[in-house]
Amino acid sequence: MVFICAVLCIPIYFLLFLGIVDPRELIMWGNRWKFKEEPELSDELLRITKYSSLVCIIVLTLIWIATIISFFK
Known part of the structure; x- marks a missing residue:
């Protein structure tokens, strides 16, 4: 059980860490094909993405x- 949780948490932690380090890349991940040019993301959106990623890492x-x-009890 613990091993399965650890394996499943690794990609989630990676995405959340990416949200803290480079929120612009995380927001645009999988959506670049929709735009001809790089869209202008607001500072508020980037800040909210960083803080929500941090909170999710703590909760997870x-x-x-x-x-x-x-498990060990």
């Missing part, structure tokens, strides 16, 4: 810790 880590604790 807490869930992961709770899962490990409950």
Whole structure:
């Protein structure tokens, strides 16, 4: 169970980390084909993406810790 959770969390952590490091790339990931030019993203959207990624990393880590604790209890 713990191994499966760890394997499934790796890509999720990668995407959330990408949201903190380069939110513009995360927002445009999979949507570049829709635009001829690079769209102008607002600073507020970039800030919200960074903060939501950070909050999700914290929550996911807490869930992961709770899962490990409950598994070994």
